[in-house]
Amino acid sequence: MRLGIAIDSRMCMSCYCCYTACKDEHCGYATALSAPQPMMGQFWIDIHEWERGDSSRKIKTTTVPTPCSHCQDPACMKVAKDGAVYKRPDGIVIIDPVKSKGQKAIADACPISAVYWNEELEIPQKCTMCAELLDDPNYLTYQGGHRRKVPRCVESCPNNAMVFGDLDDPESAISKLIAENRVTQLAPLEGQETNVVHLNIPSVFLAGSVYYPKELEEVCIGAKVQLTCSETGETWETETNYFGDWEIEWLPKDKNVDIKITFDGYKPVTYTAFTSFDHYVDMTYLEKE
Structure with a gap:
């Protein structure tokens, strides 16, 4: 099993529900997998927006929700010492909030700047794909017409721009969505396999x-x-x-x-x-x- 999120940029309407849900889950709350996310300065899922077109007659915007990509071969894990960054059997990449203390190189190594340095605690921090919730046997949420376990960002999306599931299962909803659409990897991660799969980012x-x-x-x-x-x-x-x-x-x-x-x-x-x-x-x- 390899858990992941498919993000379809065509469906994102820049409502920031995913961003808010992530803040709601992690700001001020420590978990077994992460220290509290600071209220300011960190965006464990950021919304990249840009204006397209060079004429007032044809202007469009594009929005791309961008959390940690949970790389199959993470750059952050390569520079980490003492096992401070590890990849779980389900593919989710975690930064240990204790072992990573003082290791700013972990944050600096991320090619998409999705790992943040907490100056106060002196630790790198990032998206955990809400693994602490996925591990909780009592956690269930309502998403896609079913009671199931999904990260908070996926749960909160009103436009189904984010789909969570098993990337190793060809019959899963996420695998079918990826097969039916255009995979558009983030430019700094070109050629790399990641567990967050971006779809339909325009060229x-x-x-x-x-x-x-x-x-x-x-x-x-x-x-x-x-x-x-x-x-x-x-x-x-x-x-x-x-x-x-x-x-x-x-x-x-x-x-x-x-x-x-x-x-x-x-x-x-x-x-x-x-x-x-x-x-x-x-x-x-x-x-x-």
Whole structure:
């Protein structure tokens, strides 16, 4: 059994319920696995948010709940002394609140800054995946229509953006969710296996709007838009919607992309864009052939 959490960034609405539930569980309360979490300065599950787009016509936001990833090969465990960081048989990574005293290197080693240094107690601290609750035979909560054991962050999510379960069981809800979606590892952990699995973190989008000749002031519905990566030859296609807008998401980063817009009876229009960031190509006005 390998316990983990799948986090779907598309479903996160930045309500901070998971953040609040974690604070409620750990602030001011010591457990067998952790010292109390300080009220200020530590976020055992942080919400990373950023604005996407380079034009006021196409702005989106992305939110990614980010706790400790509970790595299969933890960097924090490699630098810990005297067994101060250990991995349980169920895969959950724990920092011993006694043995870790004075070992700031444990906090410094985390590639995603999910381990915090408690100056007052002189110990590193982080998410325990609520293992102290999972170990409690009397602990049950209501989640997903069933009475079951889940971490507090998962329990609190009103949008089911977080799913908890056994990653080693292909029939578990978490394994099925991961199989059906796009796994998008956090950049500093690229290539590593972790027990917190991030899904659908966006890469880069290109977007634009298509109009008939300028004098008509009318949007063009159903214009075909084809993108081609100059380096790989990979293509993506879409059509303009009811508002004349088009958008293609999940493009590879830092690539040259050729954009071709076509509509029957009108001259094709071409652009070139570089996918270093989310870009609104601008308004395209068609001309009669």
